[in-house]
Amino acid sequence: MTEWADMVDVYGRADEVPRLLAQAAEVTDMRAPVWDELWSRLCHQGSVAPASYAALPALVGMARSRPDVAVDPALHLAAAIIGAMDAPAGAGSERGEHAVEIAALRELAWRKVRLVEARTDVIWTLLAVAAVEDLGVWSSHLDALVDGEIEVDCPSCAEPACVEVVDGVLVVVDGEGEADGIAVREAEPGEMGAAEARLLELCRVHGHEGVAGELRQLFGRVPCPHCGEVFWLAEALS
Ligand SMILES: [Zn+2]
The missing domain is CATH 1.25.40 (Serine Threonine Protein Phosphatase 5, Tetratricopeptide repeat)
Structure with a gap:
């Protein structure tokens, strides 16, 4: 009891x-x-x-x-x-x-x-x-796609960046509204770990192609709008 x-x-x-x-x-x-x-x-x-x-x-x-x-x-x-x-x-x-x-x-x-x-x-x-x-990291961060905004600090220069989801496309902005959005670089199959591959496989098996496209970007790399360094979004989230 x-x-x-x-x-x-x-x-x-x-x-x-x-x-x-x-x-x-x-x-x-x-x-x-x-x-x-x-x-x-x-x-x-x-x-x-x-x-x-x-x-x-x-x-x-x-x-x-x-x-x-x-x-x-x-x-x-x-x-x-x-x-x-x-x-x-x-x-x-x-x-x-x-x-x-x-x-x-x-x-x-x-x-x-x-x-x-x-x-x-x-x-x-x-x-x-x-x-x-x-x-x-996806056990607690996947819903960032639903929120439509993912705030991270660049691991290189520590400046804040904001990844926005616009009609299925992830772009990074500088957080001050000054720079145009830069597209996030989608992860290639060979660059993904087991967790990422697992989630994409579930999408494939059940026909959730649109979400799979967003995930490949979420699993990808972000060019920092401040210093230009390219970092993995997963690393900045963890
Ligand atoms: Zn930076």
């Missing part, structure tokens, strides 16, 4: 979490207030807390009970907790301790890649796959 009252979520005592989970079990709309509140308490801007991990079995149970929902907030929240950048101290072993939930989430996330169609849904679903498969 989980002792929620003795546990903390991102904001404080976690005693509201079981009530919210029970309510959320009936709700599949990601924008519903109950899911907003669960996201705030369990995975707020990449921060998680002990209650986040305690909620995983309930979230996985929910997602398993409705496998045909293409975009299920239960799956996305669980995956975000697993992929959280800012885990509490000692959470390095969390993947091992939650191997059963992660295996279930993996199956579910794979299924969803087949079900989704809209660009944003495809990206969110690939983000969930990246989180449960532990695909490095």
Whole structure:
């Protein structure tokens, strides 16, 4: 039995979490207030807390009970907790301790890649796959494509640059609106690691060609608008 009252979520005592989970079990709309509140308490801007991990079995149970929902907030929240950048101290072993939930989430996330169609849904679903498969920097940064703006500091001159997504094309600007956008250099197959190849393969198998084109740019190199040095976007994000 989980002792929620003795546990903390991102904001404080976690005693509201079981009530919210029970309510959320009936709700599949990601924008519903109950899911907003669960996201705030369990995975707020990449921060998680002990209650986040305690909620995983309930979230996985929910997602398993409705496998045909293409975009299920239960799956996305669980995956975000697993992929959280800012885990509490000692959470390095969390993947091992939650191997059963992660295996279930993996199956579910794979299924969803087949079900989704809209660009944003495809990206969110690939983000969930990246989180449960532990695909490095992409476990927490793939949604940058949805946001349409990726802010990085040039590893060479440390000046800020902003990569913008305009109709499927990634361009880098200097962040001050002074220079025209410069196109990001797409990664070639031989330049990609296993994580990148894995995400592109999922796109290929399930016909998400448009998103694959954006990913090849996201996995590519950025010419710094300040100093001209060319750097890998993945390195600047990590
Ligand atoms: Zn630079």
